[in-house]
Amino acid sequence: MQVERKYEQWKAITESDFVTLFIKTWFTFIAVLRELNPDVDVFTEDGMPRGDKPFLNAYKDGIMPFVQKNIDTDNFAQEVFAMYPISMRKVMDVFPQYFFQTFFQINRDFSYEEKTIDLDKDGSLKERYQANLHIVDKHILKFYLCVSGQFRTTKYNESIKKEIDLRPIVCSTVEKHKHQDLIINETQFMRDFYDAVMSEITGTLRHYIDITLPKKGFNQTVTRKIKDACLRLDTALRLRFEYNYKYPHEVDPLIASNSYAIIYQIPFNGFSRSERENIYKSHQGKYAQLIATKAVDWFANYVYALRNALFHEIISPLDEEWQIIFKSAYLLLKQVSDICISCISQIEGFAQTQENAVFEYAEKHKAECVDYLADYVEILDFPKMVLSKWKIENGKITLSGWFSAKLKLQQGDAEAIENGTGSIATEDKGFDFSITLGDDFKIAIDKDTQKEIIEIKLQGT
DSSP: OOOOOHHHHHHHHHTTOHHHHHHHHHHHHHHHHHHHOTTOOOBOTTSOBOTTHHHHHHHHHTTHHHHHHHSOHHHHHHHHHHHHHHHHHHHHHHOGGGHHHHHEEEOTTOEEEEEEEEEOTTSOEEEEEEEEEEEETTTEEEEEEEEEEEETTEEEEEEEEEEEEHHHHHHHHHHHHHTSOSSOOHHHHHHHHHHHHHHHHHHHHHHIIIIIGGGGOOOHHHHHHHHHHHHHHHHHHHHHHGGGTTOGGGSOTTSOOTTTOSEEESSSTTHHHHHHTTHHHHTHHHHHHHIIIIIHHHHHHHHHHHHHHHHTTOSOTTOHHHHHHHHHHHHHHHHHHHHHHHHHHHHHHHTTOTTSHHHHHHHHTHHHHTGGGSSEEEEEEEEEEEEEEEEEETTEEEEEEEEEEEEEEEESOHHHHHTTSOEEEEEEEEEEEEEEEOTTSSBOBOTTTOOBOEEEEETTO
């Protein structure tokens, strides 16, 4: 009988319960966020606890830019790519109603517009073509086509309008993929979505051509012109939408996709495909920026969803696939927590050195800070600094507190001192300060005035 070695047994234990490690790391993460955001209101107006969400919101609004700047993109990418396809399958199986919003997003800025005007030799309107598609009210695709002009003595001005509710299309696409392959193919998902959208648009155009247009009584030439305009739009949209699933590697992920993407995958289009087909490795420099920004942002939302699923006893903790997900989630969350803890250490250590930005500013701006206290002022030392408050917003840290300065104060010149009308004294003076620092712990610059954001004033003034 083969006896398993002790190190193999210990290794098996360490690899069998990442759910527990995730829970411990989640509590670490929240404890860190509580420390970083002491002013967050943890209770509702009725006095009920608000849970972890306020702190997660504070994280996204505050320190996340630090995390995005300092994250190890290679390690982060490795774990996100490992958990992402399994997560897609598990969410589809267990929470299909949340699948779309977890991995896709409606592009509220989507806008497609095309307009051409053809004039006669005399400058009069021969034909005008205008098409427009854009998102209204978060999930409604508004569709508009107008064709107008004149052929000989016949004038025409036709318009086709329709509002398409994207929610049923999303639901039907999710339902279709519930019963397909083990691995959710995001490219195929997007293809099916756009096929459904185009079916709505094509159906509208076809209804107009087959039912409405014949009733207009136009001659053959005008009828053909209007039909051609409808087919022109149909073809143009099909080609444009194909970029979402046929050629995602040709679309620069750093450029806004407003012109072709009604929906896009999060963290970014073709995310799992970029790993599966080695697109990420071949364009690592470009994609590293997306991992550090968009993937970190996506993980902040996803990790909270995992927390909720776990704490509400929805998942099966011994399920092998969940363990893979929670392993990567634990490792990613640990990276984020470590960066947040490092930030706390930097904040707390700020007051422990005389090489910090406040003291440097006081020395550099001696005339503004201390010279008004006497005729001649010399800064001898900064013996103490105390932080009383800090706040983090959009990657900038605002610190408040006080410090003491040992000053040599001289009233009058050397002659005045010699004849007794002047004086020299050494005094400790207390100063209050407020300073805004960037993610490099240097004084931030006001974007409007281009001045350093710091205030130093004598205590009691």
